[in-house]
Amino acid sequence: MGYSEVPTPPPLQASMINTFFNIxxxxxxxxxxxxxxxxxxxxxxxxxxxxxxxxxxxxxxxxxxxxxxxxxxxxxxxxxxxxxxxxxxxxxxxxxxxxxxxxxxxxxxxxxxxxxxxxxxxxxxxxxxxxxxxxxxxxxxxxxxxxxxxxxxxxxxxxxxxxxxxxxxxxxxxxxxxxxxxxxxxxxxxxxxxxxxxxxxxMRGCRTAQFLVHKSSAKGEWKPDGLHEPWETSQDWFLSGVCDGMESRDSGFPSVWPARGGVESVQTDNINFDEEWTSPNEVAMPFHPWCFDIFCRQSKAQFKHVNVSGLMKWRNAEFSWDDFHSFPRVGEVSSAQEQFWRHDPGSEYLTANPLYVPCLPSLLAAAGENSIHRSLDVSRTREQGGRANLESLPLDIRLLIVGLLDSADITSLRIASTAFTNLPNSLWYQLVRDEMPWLWEAWEDGEIEHTPSPWTVMTANEIKLLLEERKHYSNILAKESMPVNGMLDYLLPNPSARPDTRLPRRNTNWHQVYVQIKQNWDRLKGLRNRQRIWEDVEEVMRRIKKYEQE
Known part of the structure; x- marks a missing residue:
């Protein structure tokens, strides 16, 4: 695999979240x-x-x-x-x-x-x-x-x-x-x-790349293929197949599996180096499937639909070298962006799968099993030296005080005064929602209708192997004069989406959720990466709104 000589273009990265594929x-x-x-x-x-x-x-x-x-x-x-x-x-x-x-x-x-x-x-x-x-x-x-x-x-x-x-x-x-x-x-x-x-x-899926391709690049008229997302039927862009890692710019276009829309290799980049002769619609947008999933969630929350047209309008408006490098990014990403990705110790979370996070399901399940303090004894007071302490304050005043504090101050107050030890479960739920908007496990049913795409379930090589094995068994079944499609779907099913875990609001100890996530933050690398991607996509959303208002 060759790489361009100096001046070296930046490595081809996931456009929305600024990380490399060749991990x-x-x-x-x-x-x-x-x-x-x-x-x-x-x-x-x-x-x-x-x-x-x-x-x-x-x-x-x-x-x-x-x-x-x-x-x-x-x-x-x-x-x-x-x-x-x-x-x-x-x-x-x-x-x-x-x-x-x-x-x-x-x-x-x-x-x-x-x-x-x-x-x-x-x-x-x-x-x-x-x-x-x-x-x-x-x-x-x-x-x-x-x-x-x-x-x-x-x-x-x-x-x-x-x-x-x-x-x-x-x-x-x-x-x-x-x-x-x-x-x-x-x-x-x-x-x-x-x-x-x-x-x-x-790290599962860290090298998997997928692309948004304009339908004008499809071989013939683009048609739904059974793997399509609902939004693909009405918008001008569609999802390509996937590949493992990315070719350098001087080594040709990446090959993808399956060849959705008849597209077997994809012309893609973060930057349009030839704006005079190359239409932005000719260049596909690269990303990790997990990052596009997070975009879809935020898009549904803010636009009530998957706003791919708005996404590509922003991409096409900011498609130059300067635009790409001016996008805000966390320090670990900036320091790693060299001709080859720098795998600096401490930055491993940048490659962690943000959707399927080991240890998180068990941590959340434990919070749903523990008892919840649903009531407070607000009548109890203590007198010390003839002076009433904070426990003498009415509950509504205590909650008003807590509402003016951040989570660190609330923690300190709970240590300093027993009056704030047993705060309502609803308060901790609100803290989780305010400080962890990316923790969709805490979202309420019906808040945002979303199921992760099947593309997030399998890596590129797993999809490629699945296609090869389906082809292999299709040939065998055809020779045996057996029904191919139904048998293939039974033996070798296509990937299916996994619904999100949802924590019941009323029966979850939200204080435990909050504390356990904070205490295990270094272990939950995928959740840390989810937060980073979420914040990057928030910036993308702001820019989409800007260009849609022009």
């Missing part, structure tokens, strides 16, 4: 090889120990090394999870697939003690997630393919040799070229995000 990741000890990939999406175990400048710094950062698969094991489907037989072909996607045939192809050492996770493979949901993941890397670059409804793969059981780095000498007397560097919790490597800091599950 890289390094695995942590015990994770399979497929949990590591470089910015191109290629599975890799770089950098090797021979490329490291300072082993002593690695020792201080808690880095370790793994012994790479020894020479001679390249044709062993157990020891080499990338092995594909020379006789293998796409005609049989399961033949010699290490993720489907070998229980050792993707596993962790049974004796591996992962203090960071704090649990074993048998009980940790993250390892359950990994164990239900296929390894299609022999055919696809980029994110690994997970269990999406019809795969019962279980590939635990892998063992590997992990050695600590203790000084400036190569561990274990191995040749440096035989060792894979695995970043520790404090590693400062910026070429990829560390698996010690963000899980594969949290």
């Amino acid at each position: 890289a990741r390094h695995r942590k000890p015990g994770e399979p090889d497929l949990a590591s990939w470089d910015y191109t999406g290629s599975q890799c175990n770089e950098p090797g120990v021979d490329e490291l400048d300072d082993l002593e710094e690695c020792a201080r950062n808690g880095c370790v090394v793994a012994v790479k698969y020894p020479k001679g094991d390249d044709d062993d489907p157990v020891k080499d999870p990338d092995y594909v037989s020379e006789e293998d072909s796409n005609d049989d996607p399961y033949e010699n697939d290490s993720g489907r045939d070998s229980s050792d192809a993707m596993s962790v050492d049974d004796d591996d003690d992962d203090d960071d996770e704090g649990s074993t493979a048998a009980t940790d949901p993250y390892w359950d997630f990994l164990s239900s993941t296929l390894d299609p890397q022999s055919r696809f670059d980029g994110e690994p393919v997970g269990n999406f409804g019809y795969s019962n793969t279980n590939t635990c059981g892998r063992t590997e040799t992990i050695l600590p780095i203790t000084g400036d000498q190569t561990p274990g007397g191995h040749d440096p070229e035989e060792l894979e560097h695995i970043p520790g919790p404090n590693c400062t490597e910026a070429r990829a995000y560390s698996g010690n800091r963000i899980s594969l599950e949290e």
Whole structure:
């Protein structure tokens, strides 16, 4: 994959939320090889120990090394999870697939003690997630393919040799070229995000790109295809298929799956570099499906419909280099925007899935199970030294005081005075709504009718694999003179949307919701990214309104 020479254009990014698609990741000890990939999406175990400048710094950062698969094991489907037989072909996607045939192809050492996770493979949901993941890397670059409804793969059981780095000498007397560097919790490597800091599950979908394409670019007349969103039938733009990662500008247009509207490759950019000769409608708008979902939610709230025409009117009005760089963005995004995305430690949340956040469902469910203090004993007063304290104030006065404070001051007041310990549940609900407008789990039923798009459920490689397998089984069923469509939909269903979780307003402990989110903020990386995207989309909404009023 080539990249333009100086002056270097900015990397192609998601237009609405200013993040990159070509995200890289390094695995942590015990994770399979497929949990590591470089910015191109290629599975890799770089950098090797021979490329490291300072082993002593690695020792201080808690880095370790793994012994790479020894020479001679390249044709062993157990020891080499990338092995594909020379006789293998796409005609049989399961033949010699290490993720489907070998229980050792993707596993962790049974004796591996992962203090960071704090649990074993048998009980940790993250390892359950990994164990239900296929390894299609022999055919696809980029994110690994997970269990999406019809795969019962279980590939635990892998063992590997992990050695600590203790000084400036190569561990274990191995040749440096035989060792894979695995970043520790404090590693400062910026070429990829560390698996010690963000899980594969949290990053799910970080490389998936989709595009808004003008219907004039469709091959023939655009028609609904069963995958269409309701708004697509009435507006001038439609959603393309998806792809994993993004080609650089000098490497051609990205190919997408499926070829919706007959469009197999998409002309796309954040910037119109040739305004004189290129109509803005010829250039598709790139984004992550999860970001477009958040746009749809806000659009329904503010415009009562998915205002794609307004979105593209803004994009076309601010389509220059200067416009792109003048859009406000958080500091981590600005510092990461180089020719290659800088994977700075601490910025991992930028790549976390904002829709499906591990740990959040259980945290919210616990708040619905606990008892709620629905009443206050407002008659109780205390006298100290002949002077009534704050408990003597009527409830309405106390609530008036609380209404003038922010959440931090309310917390301090609750600590300072027992009169403010048991505040009404409704007050905490309002705090959640005011300070966390992006927590749609707290929205009331009927407030905004929205179901996440099926495009948010699967990664690009999962969709691509699904299409290949549907084609494969379609050919088999046709040869057997069996009904194809109904059987395919039964065996290999298209992705379906997942309805949002809704917390019942009256039966939820909103104080617990508020406190638990605040206390677990660093763990809830997807929720933190949701807040960032939400605020970016709020700015987009302001600009849409500006151009629609002109």
